[in-house]
Amino acid sequence: MTINEKISILQAAREEKKIRKRLREYDSVGRPVGRWVPCDLESELWDFSCWNYEIAPEPREIWVILNNAGGVHSASSNRDLISHHGETIRFREVIE
Numbered sequence: 001m002t003i004n005e006k007i008s009i010l011q012a013a014r015e016e017k018k019i020r021k022r023l024r025e026y027d028s029v030g031r032p033v034g035r036w037v038p039c040d041l042e043s044e045l046w047d048f049s050c051w052n053y054e055i056a057p058e059p060r061e062i063w064v065i066l067n068n069a070g071g072v073h074s075a076s077s078n079r080d081l082i083s084h085h086g087e088t089i090r091f092r093e094v095i096e
Contacts, residue, residue: 001052009055010046019044020056021036022037022051022052059092059095060077062091065087066089
């Protein structure tokens with residue numbers, strides 16, 4: 001990580017944004033191994049030599065209107081753009 005990237009992470013933490021980290025380990029072709037885990041901002045040691053850090057992405061949401069046959073009539077990420085002609089279902093992404 002560059003010094004500017006590190007500063008951005010620390011500023012986001014100061015603003016109490018969710019930060020996650022993953023060990024800096026890579027497989028034989030250079031792909032990261034391991035999972036992202038949430039940081040505990042109160043106790044994090046900020047070891048940039050052992051961990052990769054990033055601002056945790058926000059889960060995406062979409063709104064879906066079903067037609068009478070149970071199929072999708074329309075979908076949007078903005079609920080205000082959805083017409084209300086049928087059952088409305090909100091889907092929210094799960095980020096692991």
